[in-house]
């Protein structure tokens with residue numbers, strides 16, 4: 001007999017859509033949910049053959065995984081994806097809006113220059129994926145969940161959507177002679193998700209579709225050692241088991257539990273809320 005906690009936290013046989021599921025965090029979520037007995041549909045603009053030695057590991061060959069070609073900025077491709085998904089696994093129970101564009105550390109200089117010169121087309125590109133993409137996925141998959149009378153939407157935000165990027169973290173780059181500022185569009189786009197989420201929580205509350213955000217802090221990705229030294233000062237949490245090279249940064253698996261909680265019945269009375277998982281970044 002399974003315990004109440006087992007039942008509350010179970011995602012077994014749930015169908016979950018993960019946009020951007022090939023990415024660093026997305027692939028960790030996908031694998032974890034498949035291992036837990038969920039059916040997972042990954043939406044990516046370019047579907048490439050999955051090998052078992054990639055981020056998905058053994059999950060790559062699971063019959064519970066469907067990789068569907070879809071661009072979150074194109075409504076028609078999402079409608080097609082939903083048809084394929086419903087044929088394969090049925091109406092989704094969960095939607096994780098995880099796909100996003102950020103400006104990586106090696107972005108072209110015009111993207112990371114002064115705010116006054118931030119290119120309009122970069123703004124549009126980021127807003128398109130990070131805000132319009134979430135809006136469209138909610139329209140398409142959320143509508144199906146509302147019709148079915150149940151569902152949970154998890155919109156992935158960032159500490160840089162909750163507070164401004166701390167430009168002093170990047171001072172070391174300016175000291176090296178670069179003109180580097182963490183750009184504006186990502187921060188503005190991630191911030192927009194909080195009220196889009198609250199809007200949906202209210203709008204679909206009567207249809208038993210919940211909508212929440214998660215706010216994540218930075219994930220370790222072999223960043224510049226000078227950045228890591230500065231970033232570590234911003235994170236109060238020191239974990240006993242932490243690898244010393246992480247310097248306070250998260251691993252993708254740190255975010256699996258919080259997202260699973262929001263999808264499972266354990267959070268059944270939670271909607272329109274934010275679950276902040278940032279090692280204490282915003283606590284000071």
Ligand SMILES: NC(=O)c1ccc[n+]([C@@H]2O[C@H](COP(=O)([O-])OP(=O)(O)OC[C@H]3O[C@@H](n4cnc5c(N)ncnc54)[C@H](O)[C@@H]3O)[C@@H](O)[C@H]2O)c1
Nearest residue numbers: 020022023024025071072098099100156158216217218219
């Ligand atoms: N990595 C971090 O440090 C960090 C920190 C805080 C929040 N986040 C958030 O977590 C989420 C995942 O981040 P990540 O670092 O794993 O990202 P990532 O760049 O590793 O992966 C993003 C994925 O989205 C996909 N994608 C891009 N455009 C798309 C489109 N139009 N349609 C469908 N898919 C598209 C990409 O192909 C990629 O696989 C994002 O929402 C990000 O803002 C990340």
